[in-house]
Amino acid sequence: MGIYVTGDLHGGIDISKLSGRHFPLGRLLTKDDYLIIAGDFGLVWDNGAEELYWRDWLEDRPWTTLFVDGNHENHDMLAELPEEEWMGGRVGRLSPSVMHLKRGQIYTIEGSTIFTMGGATSVDREWRVPGRSWWAGEMPTEAELDAAEAALDEAGWKVDYVVTHCCATSMLERVYGSDQVWQGSDALTEWFEILEHKLDFRLWYFGHHHQDRSLPPDHCVLFRDIVPLGEMVDGELPGDDAERTAELAPGDADPTIELDAPGDEEDPMPV
Numbered sequence: 001m002g003i004y005v006t007g008d009l010h011g012g013i014d015i016s017k018l019s020g021r022h023f024p025l026g027r028l029l030t031k032d033d034y035l036i037i038a039g040d041f042g043l044v045w046d047n048g049a050e051e052l053y054w055r056d057w058l059e060d061r062p063w064t065t066l067f068v069d070g071n072h073e074n075h076d077m078l079a080e081l082p083e084e085e086w087m088g089g090r091v092g093r094l095s096p097s098v099m100h101l102k103r104g105q106i107y108t109i110e111g112s113t114i115f116t117m118g119g120a121t122s123v124d125r126e127w128r129v130p131g132r133s134w135w136a137g138e139m140p141t142e143a144e145l146d147a148a149e150a151a152l153d154e155a156g157w158k159v160d161y162v163v164t165h166c167c168a169t170s171m172l173e174r175v176y177g178s179d180q181v182w183q184g185s186d187a188l189t190e191w192f193e194i195l196e197h198k199l200d201f202r203l204w205y206f207g208h209h210h211q212d213r214s215l216p217p218d219h220c221v222l223f224r225d226i227v228p229l230g231e232m233v234d235g236e237l238p239g240d241d242a243e244r245t246a247e248l249a250p251g252d253a254d255p256t257i258e259l260d261a262p263g264d265e266e267d268p269m270p271v
């Protein structure tokens with residue numbers, strides 16, 4: 001059994017990373033193996049024909065898919081998924097082997113504890129239509145944050161892994177460079193900042209920023225890369241910063257990003 005983590009799917013737009021060509025290991029997996037998507041799942045949107053096609057395609061993969069919600073989700077529809085207890089936390093079940101890892105949960109999968117908290121601010125909100133292409137539920141409510149803190153209290157503020165869509169305020173600088181922070185902090189990045197200091201974790205994965213980078217010693221931002229839980233990109237391990245990419249000047253392009261389709265060369269944008 002194995003657990004893998006990757007970044008944003010955006011419905012069918014970035015689902016090709018899960019194809020046999022890009023993820024050959026996937027063919028060898030079983031439903032007892034798990035692939036976690038760090039937000040912007042995007043396949044619970046409008047029940048359109050294309051979306052239903054891709055949901056069936058995903059259900060047909062050999063593994064079980066788990067996703068944290070991002071900002072670009074139909075949060076009203078996500079909230080309507082049948083909810084159940086799974087691995088110690090609450091999930092919304094989309095299909096037999098595709099599940100929404102809900103906010104503020106701690107799951108124990110294969111002996112590892114994983115804290116999840118979806119949501120993020122859409123930077124393109126002004127071009128979106130409330131209820132059709134944007135939902136207020138993209139940001140966690142006070143009650144959701146309180147419930148998350150209660151769960152962490154119960155766990156003694158110690159988990160093995162954290163999977164979120166966005167990240168703490170201090171991580172934005174590491175992702176973009178100090179003078180390239182195009183998006184300021186918000187209530188959620190500030191809440192994550194508290195976790196950065198209070199929570200004992202081994203490795204924190206997040207998506208949203210459309211980059212694949214290890215951020216040693218214990219953070220990893222993912223988009224197209226698919227990494228085994230416990231590893232960062234290129235097999236780097238948390239705490240293993242001997243050859244860390246910190247040698248890169250802030251904002252430098254990451255050489256580990258794989259460009260796998262025409263048009264992929266655009267600047268990373270957290271959408």
Ligand SMILES: [Fe+2]
Binds near residue numbers: 008040072208209270
């Ligand atoms: Fe995204």
